[in-house]
Amino acid sequence: MQITQYTDYALRVLIYLGACPERRVTIKEVAETFDISRSHVMKIVNQLVSLGFVEGTRGKGGGLRLNRAPAAIGVGEVVRLMEPGFDLVDCFRAESGCLLSSGCRLKGALHTALQAFLAALDEVTLADLIVNQPRLRNMLGVIALNPSP
Amino acid sequence: MQITQYTDYALRVLIYLGACPERRVTIKEVAETFDISRSHVMKIVNQLVSLGFVEGTRGKGGGLRLNRAPAAIGVGEVVRLMEPGFDLVDCFRAESGCLLSSGCRLKGALHTALQAFLAALDEVTLADLIVNQPRLRNMLGVIALNPSP
DNA sequence: CACGAAGATGCATTTTAAGTGTATCTTTTA
DNA sequence: TAAAAGATACACTTAAAATGCATCTTCGTG
Numbered sequence: 001m002q003i004t005q006y007t008d009y010a011l012r013v014l015i016y017l018g019a020c021p022e023r024r025v026t027i028k029e030v031a032e033t034f035d036i037s038r039s040h041v042m043k044i045v046n047q048l049v050s051l052g053f054v055e056g057t058r059g060k061g062g063g064l065r066l067n068r069a070p071a072a073i074g075v076g077e078v079v080r081l082m083e084p085g086f087d088l089v090d091c092f093r094a095e096s097g098c099l100l101s102s103g104c105r106l107k108g109a110l111h112t113a114l115q116a117f118l119a120a121l122d123e124v125t126l127a128d129l130i131v132n133q134p135r136l137r138n139m140l141g142v143i144a145l146n147p148s149p
Numbered sequence: 150m151q152i153t154q155y156t157d158y159a160l161r162v163l164i165y166l167g168a169c170p171e172r173r174v175t176i177k178e179v180a181e182t183f184d185i186s187r188s189h190v191m192k193i194v195n196q197l198v199s200l201g202f203v204e205g206t207r208g209k210g211g212g213l214r215l216n217r218a219p220a221a222i223g224v225g226e227v228v229r230l231m232e233p234g235f236d237l238v239d240c241f242r243a244e245s246g247c248l249l250s251s252g253c254r255l256k257g258a259l260h261t262a263l264q265a266f267l268a269a270l271d272e273v274t275l276a277d278l279i280v281n282q283p284r285l286r287n288m289l290g291v292i293a294l295n296p297s298p
Numbered sequence: 299c300a301c302g303a304a305g306a307t308g309c310a311t312t313t314t315a316a317g318t319g320t321a322t323c324t325t326t327t328a
Numbered sequence: 329t330a331a332a333a334g335a336t337a338c339a340c341t342t343a344a345a346a347t348g349c350a351t352c353t354t355c356g357t358g
Contacts, residue, residue, distance in 0.1 A: 306353070309349090317343095318341070322338105
């Protein structure tokens, strides 16, 4: 059981932006800091922008910035919106055709468990993830602290 | 977010066996009923046997049978043991090297959520999944009801 | 106003974990 | 002793995720 890197990095991008609220952060910088491909960061950021979590400005001096207060960004919300699918098992899908579907209660049990998972994440906001801002900034290291010369 | 078919079918095999307690069920029969590869069912069953959930007997007239009472088989237990990994995101892995690791609380939040997910499944046993045994048997259909001629 | 820095978009390719296929061995009963 | 069943091992395929590349748009600055 795992979550896609897509969602994982969406959260990390938000953490990064939350840790550097005083300036705009570029996609290049994020990709290099986390050592993943720019394309992937692009896709993630694009969705974060279109969902209203992040504001992206183009052109020289542009970059990314949070578009909401960290305390107003729920981790559960982000995961729900970014993760491509929550069809835990085959029988969650309409066309599954599992012979057991209407007789068994597995689907219901897994659905309840999934709700419990997401509810736990709903208790946490981005603000909770970045309480120790100085430390985070320190971990982000050279790149984050020395943008472009 | 999803669970592997491996775990999904492990549960379905147990449901199948729980629905047909009066006889031995062959791997061939399970594979054909669920329309998946024999190899995959093999691997799943082998693990279920080695974990003590199922008893497999070889030779003519052999097959599979539950090795514990359905009420003594927890869904959470099965999922924990069968699912290959619960490293929800990169930073769960020791060698991840995520720069944020020690400063951020994402890992903790996801871990808590995962525990909530599994705890919800711990509330359910195989017996709960097969309460409507006659209906299940009916759904399993021709193959299950007419083993080999 | 042109150039360069940034994000936006789209598509093709690569990677990798999950699932499948095939072969061979072992056990059991008729 | 032959056929039916599970056990084991390894090679192959598939599909989703991630990456790479090309091109377009927007914006600020000299």
